[in-house]
Amino acid sequence: MAATGWLGLTSLGLVHTAISLIAVFAGIFALLRYKEITLRTGWGQVFVWTTVLTCLTGFGIFQHGGFGKPHALGIITLAALAVGALAGRGSLGKHSRYIEAIAYSASFLFHWIPSFTETLTRLPLGAPLLSSAEAPELKAITGVLLVLYLAGVALQIRRLRGTAAASPLAATTGA
Template identity: 45%
Template sequence: MSPLGIFHTALGVLALGSGIAAYAMHGGISPRSKAGLLYLASTLVVSLTGFGLFAHGGFGKPHGLAVLTLLTLALAYAAGSSGWFGAAGRKIETVGYSFTFFLHFIPGITETFTRVPLGNPVFDSPEAPPLKAIAGVLFLLFLAGARAQLKAMPSELRRQ
């Protein structure tokens, strides 16, 4: 791995850890908590540094995920901090930040399972069908988690 790749990976682990802490302490990721703010800042930098990594040659799907993550971060931030989305703002913010958490896992599982163990990785290609199945299960978990977060919102936010 290159120095940028090591930095990117370490920061990705920090993002996941702070995201987990935000969920455990506050029930979700929000820029209004220290753990949430750390998650958002590290996710932003991870997405940006991802553009300098070309493990599978050229601009590819991981870079597309970085673009999607950046767009989702911007949308969620705007939804939570402006009046653009009206009463739905906090809901969009909540689901948006949770979606970025889900997106961390796509390159994370792909890169891990196509590299580890060294010399004999679990999967030989990022396109391996089991990897797609794992991503599908993770997406279902995201949907269930987002629904649970919305239901757990204070009633005054849920009615909006």
């Protein structure tokens, strides 16, 4: 078992958490500023690359004994980022911009699931709010996150359609 430090995290866990927080804030800033996450913006680039690093550092964390749900989520997140990057280059046909929004928004959603899980099962120290990652409250939170994701994607697609109707060039370049 690796030595633990602040909040019961290993050194790798601390680095992983710090990088993931940068990714989350970059995603929030990208969504607030540009209404989407895309590699065409600085905040989008920070989000994507720190999310990649979050996944890679997460693969070295085995708090629960081996490969588990967080590792599977990391693989799914990397796949969503790859799809988003391909779509952002227009490589997935006429619906590339919509696919990009869906994929990057999914990777943003995927940050929140472990964020809530780890926070609520660790804090406050000594008496966490939830006893385990299987707590029914976490399933409810995940359901709310899914609804927020679907609403956010619907708003992005609506905005992209409006942009495409106003200017076909703007929809493909992000202008």
